[in-house]
Amino acid sequence: MPASSANNPVRERLLALTQLVGSMICLQFGSSLAKSLFPLFGAAGMVGLRTAFAATALMLFFRSWHAISRRTVRLVLPYGIAIAGMNLCFYLALERIPLGMTVAIEFTGPLFLAFIGSRRLADIGWIVLTVLGLCMLLRPDTAALPDMMGVLYAVGAAICWALYIVFGKRMTGKLSPGHACALGLLSSAVILFVPCFTPAFLIGLHHPLLLGMAVLVALSSSALPYALEMQAMHRLSARDLGVLYSLEPVCAACAGILLLHETLSPLRMGGILCIVLASAGTVLTPGKKGPPNEQPELPQ
Template sequence: MTAAPSSAAVALPLRARLLALSQLLISMVCIQFGSSIAKSIFPVFGTSGVVGLRVCLAAFMLVPLFRSWRFLSGPVLRLVLPYGLAMTGMNAFFYLALQHIPLGTTVTLEFIGPLVVAFVGSRKLSDIGWILLTILGLALVLNPSASTKTDFAGVGFALLAALCWALYILFGQRVAGKVPGAHTCALGMACGACVVFLPCFVPALIIGFSAPAMLGLGVLVAFCSSALPYSLEMLAMQNLNARDIGILSSLEPVCATVAGAVILHETPSPLQLCGILCVVAASAGIILSPGTPKQKAAPARDVPELPN
């Protein structure tokens, strides 16, 4: 979900840290709220239309907000283009998965992407336990004896979103230190917007002209899923260290499950809920493990962690 936090963050007053944690928590809630709204307008715009609305409208919001055109150049474009394409692919596959499986399940499966990056970057034998816990969690989430049968198309799309999320982090590490995090995000979103503008955004906009209320919800999706949370994260990351960020980000699957239950009335089975908690525990565990290489964790935070 951003600019690498300074080493002075730990010494900040409690009030500043609590404010930053609140900003990050609000950001997480906004993203899942936006995802819930997005799923509700799939019947109007289609998945591709919602992807186009979110990516393009978010670019229209973020680029002027951060005035990111000042950083645009050939070398910068070569850095942010793969990052933006990975971000767009993640959004597209995420929404495709939402057509088939609940929000909480989708986010849990998608979380495999950053977990794999963390496991590979860690290279510690002690992390095998967290890997096994993740596998157990996935087995429970995909439990075939649950009240609803596993939709393997949705699972496949969610895993493709996880792959794109992993690429998003790796490409973000390449950009880290070369382009400020806010501008990386805005320019990456603009690159994605160039790809989806004609095939996805324009048809959705035409539909929106005849259904302005639905178009308004599309604007709300872009605002809640991208513009507002990314802006809040830029503020929060100035006062938090990578450990704080990682622990709080581990709650994403839980937040998504709650949003899905409250807004979309998607209630997981007890076993699926246990599986989601296993994945959350594995994510927090690898962050809290002694000897985790802190120097490798920070660069990944120079760009937003969860643009879902």
């Protein structure tokens, strides 16, 4: 085999790693930018704008209107409801507590879903580590007690993320990933159109520059990460994806510190790291192999 051919898998793996890390950076940059727009549009308004603009971009990119039918609507609607609930709860939590804490709590949704589906004894230890991390995150220390309403919204986002995975897996083999993403966001945008999108869009008409920033949030938080993640999914194993996604709370904490000037005490940073280690440990612990083509669902 020529040397260039032998190196192709290595180049593809490096490309996939770059794409996935890039998607996480884009996502956290978009979340940070979105939080800076909360004073004008509000958290719910930003969810409506982000979802509608991202759905429009993905529908145009994948030309998903060709896939619309009664069957696909019934298939995609629960998925879209989960996306709407996940994004709305996430932004309402982000309005009240730091970005790193929000993402760490939200991350427990798919993590506990993985625990439920596992029969490994070692996972008991990872559950204990996750609970310890949550206690460290939520325990009062030198800083003020976190806003409990924000914590509850983050828990709601975690539950919706778990439902997003369940409903997303139901579409495996029935709808292409691109159409599933686009139509899921479209149904979510329809649900949020009147209560969230319309009021924010009317406000944005008087502030076109900030409305343009909302479009940037949609592209960086949804459209671009989806495109990068779907490319990476074809090149990385489920094990690799699980480990890399465990870095997301750390990326969120760094983005909050660098872009939003948020601060987290060493205790709460330790809590985030415990959740990250539990996620990585769940993926890396030897166990029964799943189906060869099994792929994890991607977060929104």
